[in-house]
Amino acid sequence: MNAEIGHFALILAFAVAVFQMTVPMIGAAKGWAGWIESARPAALAQFGLIAISFVALTLSFVTSDFSVKLVYENSHTAKPLIYKISGVWGNHEGSMLLWVLILALFGAAAAVFDANLPPRLRARVLAVQGAIGVAFLAFILFTSNPFLRLESAPFDGRDLNPLLQDPGLAFHPPFLYLGYVGLSMAFSFAVAALIEGRVDAAWARWVRPWTLAAWVFLTIGIALGSWWAYYELGWGGFWFWDPVENASFMPWLLAGALLHSAIVVEKRELLKSWTILLAIMSFGFSLIGTFIVRSGIITSVHSFANDPERGVFILAILAFFVGGALTLYAARAGAMQAKGAFAPISREGALVLNNILLAVSAFVVFVGTVWPLVAEMLWDRKLSVGPPFFEKAFTPFMVALAIVLPLGAMLPWKRGRLEKVLPPLRGPLVFALAVATLVFAVSTGHSALAVIGAGLGSWLVGGAIVDLWLRTGKSGLSRLWRLPRADWGKAISHSGLGVTFIGVSLLMAWQVEDIRVAQVGQTFEVAGYEITLEAVEERPGANYDATIATMRVAKGGREVGVLHPEKRLYPVQATPTTEAAIQNGLFRDLYLVIGDPQAGGGWAVRSYVKPFASWIWLGAALMALGGLVSLSDRKYRIAAGARSPAPMVRPAE
């Protein structure tokens, strides 16, 4: 019964979305108030119906209703409850349902919160949002129905891929989708503005919180995925330049560019048409990401559903929305004249450079990702583009970005002088050089990566602190707490980027690895740590069998800790997973993995010392936190109408 209710609600949601796509759009064009107002209840109804559908599917998973094909294929009675729930989106059909649920959630949020939005603009935004909903609901209903039944219900299910039975991965997709789909709001605002033919500071002020929220969610989603790879894959890699990772990384870079260009529109009414283009491309790349994951056109370790029919459907959606928006853009962008002048050395100039670097680096990632596909189609050559290429091609842009960021962040609007900005940054510069020298002295191999990365990271953190400090003027600390939250958010995010720089470069340059056969009771030394394999025992888990080792780690005779690396075998899918034992530290992670028993006795053991590993995710967390702090800035709360009415932000009709 559940499944049928869910299916029925989904069909109703499709009908509502068709209404939401057409009626408010016509109303806005004709100026019919009733039709314009119908956008809000439609958006709420669409969300409510999809939520019912989602709850119905979740119930089928929780109650292990194996007469539903999807549940049979992706669940099992012995699975812990949390993974029964996360199993809902651990497969193609269910994850698409989550995708449209979040899409409708954003639409409903725009209907409820943006109280100051002019009704016509809101009607158009929600209509575009409705159109995206129509496309993806049709995709689900016609090619990926999650509610299909089996003729006879099997006794038990086939279980979820054990690699996905993990807390980090349970929450990775929802956050990623919140990010991807959040960019649909920026897209809808851009298309609505093109239809209206007007982009102004008020528009930027509305679109920016949505972009900021989407960017924060993307940051969290990407970081969770990378953190999961770090502890789950058994050798501590954190980024693979895999096509699907790139698919989430490109929208992240473009959303980062959009955030900054929207500031220029908001403050100076410049870069309007470029900002519109960025908004279209950011969501376009989210769709490309969806296409890459679903179509299986680019082979990837993530491949979800290698189904050409679905791929073609998504390609059609992509072509319609991005192609349509770009056509509209070509027709209307000329009308968006920039106002105001500025000198090359100014905040505007710096933000233009920021946009160039972020957009071109996204382009480089894109070219590298699709190159194997192009080579195969045009020249019938099977080749690969992997980490060595991306590290070379992508890094220079990040280096350039890091060098100019602290300078640009402090330049005044309109016209600035480097002579004025440089003196206060002397401190961070000396600090960065000191860190670089220290790293150079400590490194044995004198890796340029470690020296440059740590130096630039320190420069970013130092620059952010100085920027924040200077904003207090002469009044010092007391004023620090009264600074606008947007200033805090900026400083926190920028220093987060610096912290991630330091983590990535020092981890890559300084990691120590040891692979060996260890007998039970044997002690061996890795990078100054004495590691003893004390015991290895078999123990059954909830829905798996585990081999658990006990390893004692000491340094200079003092005990550091006892770690328990695990190896699990999930019998239902006959799949092994490694559960590395990690002792996190501020300056190093100890990372131990237990392998196979060896023919001559003993066990294969891998041990790693990973310096500054946690800084990678600490930095990502800071970036996300900075975004959230900025999002809580007073101007957005006012713009959202949460406090007092703010007539100033209403654009003149």
Add this chain to the structure above:
Amino acid sequence: MRYLILCLMLLVAGPALAVQPDEILSDPALEARAREISKVLRCPVCQGETIDESNAPISRDLRLYLRERLVAGDTDDAALEAVVDRFGEYVLFEPPARGINWVLYLAGPVMALLALLIGWRFIRSREGAEAEGDALNPEERARLERLMRD
């Protein structure tokens, strides 16, 4: 994510680590060279991992073959070429910068130059532009900005 790893792992009879202790060469210098070369060699069936990270049996074949070549006295380049000859261009993680692959390598720099040029022209065009249609002068705008913030 990483669904295909499932397939890979199913290919392996039991749980296995990537580089096995029995594969490691006794000569540390030679082993270090093998590791360095492995960074640009892709596991042919996993498609996202290097041969050192992969658990697939074919990656083990690649690792062993590479070490065989190095022990036989090949230089790094010769060993890499031998592996590519045997397993195909596909296992190279970084396509050689030859022929049409130059497009891949030059796309980024060319795009960057183009973007910088366009950006610079835009900035120059703004530099001279008077604030046409801008009813407020800078001081008024700044004041308005302050008012809006409070």
